[in-house]
Amino acid sequence: MLKRVAAALLLATAMPALAQAPATAPASQPSAPATPPKLIVAISVDQFSADLFSEYRQYYVGGLKRLTSEGAVFPRGYQSHAATETCPGHSTILTGSRPSRTGIIANNWIDLSTPRADKTIYCAEDESQPGSDSDHYVAAPLHLKVPTLGGRMKAANPATRVVSVAGKDRAAIMMGGANADQVWWLGGPQGYVSYKGVATPPLVAKVNQAMAQRLAEANPGFELPAQCLAKDFPVKAGNRTVGTGRFAREAGDYQAFRISPEQDAMTLAFAAAAIETMDLGKQAQSDIISIGLSATDYVGHTYGTEGIESCIQVARLDQELGAFFDRLDKDGIDYVVVLTADHGGHDLPERHRMNAMPMESRVDKGLTPKALNATIAQKVGMPGRTLIWGDGPSGDLYFDKGLSAAERARVETETLALLRAHPQVAAVFTKAQIAATPAPTGRPENWSLIEEARASFYPERSGDLLLLLKPNVMAIPEQAVMGAVATHGSPWDMDRRVPILFWRKGMRPFEQPLGIETVDIMPSLAALIGLPVPQNEIDGRCLDLIAGDGDSCAAR
Template identity: 30%
Template sequence: MRAAPIPATILWLACLAQAACTHAPRAEVAAEAAQVPAPTPRLAVVVVVDQMRADYLTRYRPYFTGGFQRLLSEGRDFPDAWVDHAYTNSLPGHTTVLTGAYPRRHGIVDNIWREIGPAGVELKSAFSVVDRRDGAPYALDAATLPEWVVAQDPRAKFAAIGSNDAPRVYAGQLRGPVFWYARDGRPYITNDNYAPAVPDWVVAFNDGRVRELAGTDWRSSIPAALAAQLRPDDSAFENGDGQRAFPYLAPADASKRLAWLTGTPAADQATLELAALATERLELGADDIPDVLAISLNSLDEIGHAYGPFSHEQTDAVLKLDVALGRFMARLDELVGAGQWVMALTADHGVNTTPEQRRLDGSDEGVRVSQETARELAEAAYAAAEGIEDPVARAAAAARRIERFPFIERAYTEQEVSAFVPDPRTREGLLALSYRPGRIPEHPLYIRDLAVAALGVYVLPKQAVMMDWGTAIHGSPYEYDRRVPLVVYGASVAPGTSAQRAATVDVAPTLAGLIGVRPRDAVDGRDLLEADPGP
């Protein structure tokens, strides 16, 4: 709910302190005050935390002291918030947040997919869609929030910064300050889609602050009372053959530290510090033309895949993010002005609870499927399809064979999915919201040389199944992958908890409403604050 104009009585009391107001009639002053609109925020900030489940906010809230505590205490919390598409992986999730559109509209159906068309079967990704270098066609079919803001007023400024490469999607076709921490350990780079090089102040940040953080050990900050609620730090199913318990010492070899940093909470700390520096250097929010700052935080995803939810490592990362976010918000108060900026925080997806954690919690649910078994499934699908020339019949034969594996809920042909009605309340409806003709998601198998997606088949494992690509993975249409946090914060936002259902597709329209910007194109989401009845 938008906050009401400043109450007349408050303005009257303030007015009494000024000599010029002492002779004004009370009724006249009150009438004028009632017509004063709340100022439009000068900066909209969207924060997407990769792989953050909604229950992290409730589970860890007693231990928050920073940004999460501020958001929950002073912002509007939407605890019934969802990712409303079937393939809950990072790039469809990030793109949906920034465009206010479902994958069926913006076209990013998975991190990678098989594109079946006149040219045959091609491997594609979100980055092949947005990459426009060397004459590559730009093919993202929805405009992003930064594009809306700049389209409304070309004088508006934006920046997109991330601990991962999601900001490459955030900018849409805009050129400008887009920086991300590369997976190979190169901190805060860009490419010529956006600029010929990173500016000197980013180079200095990389050479100074990033290297300082990369040389700092990762030690636990978990209070003893919370640590006692967690499974043992050294749990055998975590992190493959790697280290499984604190402390994590920075590599002695300095050449390895920058890559090591990406798997620690310090990567998100660095990203938030760079975002604050960008706000200062680019003068975001410095005038009355609203600007936008889009931030992707990836430490929870890296750590979650390696150690799983409710590990000591994941828990510590959430607590450290709370502190770093609090410092960032305090810096925005200094740079932009308290009450002059707004923020929406959400996630691109959640994550499955590991079968091992389920056992510790007393549940007999959950099964871990090995990569060898996944390959057996793919081989069986190709064997069933062999010799069938008609693509529809070939896909149907493969799908029916896949369904004989006990960990599979359903397998669908593209023809079947194309007939589903979009609806976030049903499994088939979620598939329809993820459906784009000719684009078949590779999730959950990812077997490049035997891609079931290349047969035109969608695969849905049963609930609580964990494909063994990491300690924990996501990507399903089930609640653990789809329930995410969603909090909106700002001076014009009524604090409290909303009972209405929300979705990540609503984030961009909501922020746009707060800064008086209209979406450039049609959107699927809605302005949550316009519809919220308030406290």
């Protein structure tokens, strides 16, 4: 697939549906490179859980094989906070900071002080724009409270080029930061877009033309890899049947293009073109490009994580990454790669119940904010009034600011009693409880639920209550007409655990099975380029990426 797009972009790299498995990379040398890398390539694979990474690890033949066999492998990485969603997760990767410091507590939060009718604030929204709401907005990095690695690099050396490309606006923005030179995301059938008012440069025009050409062609679907054969059976969820698709689509079907391996291949082709056209990594200073690959998340939500759709997606991701790395090798760039994920994911309960997990269930509709509000309003004698606001059947809940102190106390008491007695609820914490909890320290796999909640807590944006569901409860209720069939966002390991992989030519490979955090990525990369980062400004720690003697953090 990448070949056709690459031809349109005047590249030699392989593109989506037609990419071949790359040749085996040469064996790494038993020494560590002594000079700073010229290019940092930071890749986030949306919803690429540690479970998904490990399930298919033996089948990798492309880029993921290179990273796992020749790099530093941390299979037990953690998005350590409780709010395991896309925006918070991406905000941690290149800032070195948890959501409690980045300010990105969720994809959406409630601001009851805003004068507009829509009280929901989208994490990458500029709500100061006229007519903005959480569904129709101008994207911007205004809510991110800390600098990214690219921002710190540019502050130290203005010649640094900082580029961010992704399938989602929030991925591109949270990894690129406020001072990026180029920030682009897939904006619809028209291709990749950026902030309002940013002129489309020739490179992006070529990328969008190549995408239009690709979209205009039908895709007959992908071949089913051998490792996916056993997963080829239908699963019913509401009106949806999943588990047998191969991403076939008609010409012009953008939605099917977006929810398929084709999207990631196009994003990687864009990134390769940007690196080549801008000569990233070929000047005196170190540059950085962040790449957000969003298809695995769209596939997980639409089809679940354990069907042939997800199996095909991971196989294609592996191949496309291999083609991308081969392109960089041919250009002779001295680059370092980090690959991780913004969060994990959980398969739909209907398939879990078919596969030896009968306890899996969907959330009670009574826990959705609208239903919960109606119940509590009736209990406290204020029927028809909106007392409780929220963005879903788990996460932050907000009490109406117009309540008197006595009314608010009654609403909180009744809400806590109802939720804590519910069989699907693991815990409910008040804002005061979370605020009084010290910031967590130590290995993230040992944190308590309230410590995870504290890592996501930002007082100006967090709710009055935090509702956490039990681990076997999918936060999408049963309904006749299903949209997404599966999701993430819980404080449990299937959503918190992600792989963290580092690779650079010439490094000695090693694997560390103990837990680390995604906030450790930024200081580790900063140390490789000799960029000092004050420890009191971040939550992460530098990871020594030199196996044996030597310490890559020593110069920090």
